[in-house]
Amino acid sequence: MSGHLWLPSTLAREIVLHARADAPHEACGILAGRGESVERVIPVANRAAEPQHHYRMDERQLTEVLFTLEAEGMELLGFYHSHPAGDPIPSTTDVREAHYPRTPYLIVGLRHAEARLAAWEINHGDVLPVDLVVGGAAPVIAEDRTFSPAQSMAIVVSMILAFLVVIVISLSLLPPAPTIP
Ligand SMILES: [Zn+2]
Structure with a gap:
């Protein structure tokens, strides 16, 4: 385990609903918050040529989101996307196109009736699981x-x-x- 990511269950639900709404296309977006606690889920449009199999976040929207977060004193904590018919495991494309080594990539897999969520750090080809805690907040010091x-x-x-x-x-x-x- 390389890190933690604390995700309130309401936000986990938002991600799953977004993923289901966009299926069979992959859904994608941003996880924002402070430290290791996600406080907001921001959907971003998927501009991939084949959105059934890939995702590419709308760059303009992504830039706007990052500006807004900066203005609000929030941090980009991670990215999320869905595998509409798969498991929450990074694909070879996910690994190849991950450009933020210290940032968790959360994946929601919709292969089973119950959605599955997992988070990963992808450091230049090395994939490390992130300890994703759904339904919690980071312990206060x-x-x-x-x-x-x-x-x-x-x-x-x-x-x-x-x-x-x-x-x-x-x-x-x-x-x-x-x-x-
Ligand atoms: Zn993927």
């Missing part, structure tokens, strides 16, 4: 989750204040005390 003593105190104080506000509100909602003659 522990330091980001723990609170400093000052932060913990601030949280406790804000909880007490919220509690007090609730008491004050419920007191103010009480009917006025009856006057005793």
Whole structure:
């Protein structure tokens, strides 16, 4: 395994739906996000001469997508395409035409009733599996989750204040005390 790719199940579903909609043509697109977590799936038109067997992303659309991602502070995390009648394994053409060695290539295979997804790194002819985790997000680094003593105190104080506000509100909602003659 050379790397991880975390793909929320909603996005995995988007890829499968795109692949099924475009079958028998191959569907292709971009995986965007941060670090190793995919946050967005962006379909790109397939301009291959024989789209049943190959894919070639529309270059203009690809450039636009890359500009948009840059503007939004997102990264290109990988590429995806489908094998409408095959398994999610890189074809010889996929290996030959892979120009981004450190970028995962996700493939969705529609050969079986249930779609299969797998991701690969293709480094100048060497194919390495990428650990694709569907239905998850990358673990947050522990330091980001723990609170400093000052932060913990601030949280406790804000909880007490919220509690007090609730008491004050419920007191103010009480009917006025009856006057005793
Ligand atoms: Zn392929």
